[in-house]
Amino acid sequence: MLYSVLTIFPDLLHSPLHEGIIRKAQADGKISVEISDIREFTTDKHATTDDRPFGGGEGMVMKPEPLAAAVKQVHRTHTGKKRVILLSPQGRLYNQAVAQRLSREKHLVLVCGRYEGVDERFRSAYVDEEISMGDYILTGGELAAMAIIDSVTRLIPGVLGCSDSADKDSFSRNLLKHPQFTRPRTFEDREVPAELLSGDHKKIDQYRLIASVKRTLNRRPDLIKASSFSDSELKILKKHGLYKDILALKQRAEFS
Secondary structure, three states: OEEEEEEOOOHHHHOHHHOHHHHHHHHOOOOEEEEEEHHHHOOOOOOOOEEOOOOOOOOOEEOHHHHHHHHHHHHHHOOOOOEEEEEEEEEEEOOHHHHHHHOOOOEEEEEEOEOOOEOHHHHHHHOOEEEEOOOOOOOEOHHHHHHHHHHHHOOOOOOOOOOOOOOOOOOOOOOOOOOOOOOOOEEOOEEOOHHHHOOOHHHHHHHHHHHHHHHHHHHOHHHHOOOOOOHHHHHHHHHOOOHHHHHHHHHHHHHO
8 A cells, every 4th residue: 555645744744654553564565655745846935835715714725736736746656546535624524434445445645634725626626535534623634644544554454463453443343342451350459351261252252242232332322323243143132131222223223
């Protein structure tokens, strides 16, 4: 996977790209990240990348010429299919399903929006997709770009040490992950659940399923609407009185 990040603040990205899983993925050749400074594609002596909006109003708008020149440079430098993504609060909400879809791409071009947004002519001519991290405003798209790089990279085969880690993450099947425990067995008079110490994998799997469903029902009931279970899992959930709660949520979703 190749990531091309277009930004007016390239230094914001340097530290996160040189730590942890992302650093190792680059060292192992699983991903490459190139950062382009949009200011280098300006033509005036002040390296101007923004201007006041036509029609008046608050703030500044990113100019189309430097953005277009930066994207064109990426196309000239790299052959092959690319997906150009504008990080913007007006984009579709980012989630695990979007991350999984993007992980199947070969080259992502991440355009970091700023100020009041980008000139609409650039967006309509050069952008394939807009993505938002959520219903809140960041000062710019750099942190959003880093979130995409991080979340997509860990889905690339061979990046994580454990091949099951990505498949069993929270949101991987519209359930929050079960509670986790490690040593010591007793912490401030709180014990690790006996099922996890039993050595019985069937009991452990059953405990984790029940705990995961309970946590999702309590914290993110909206996720349950899209969840699915095998026949054996449904049998366990019915036995523990959880299936009726799941069914009620799904029925409410159908009629909402």
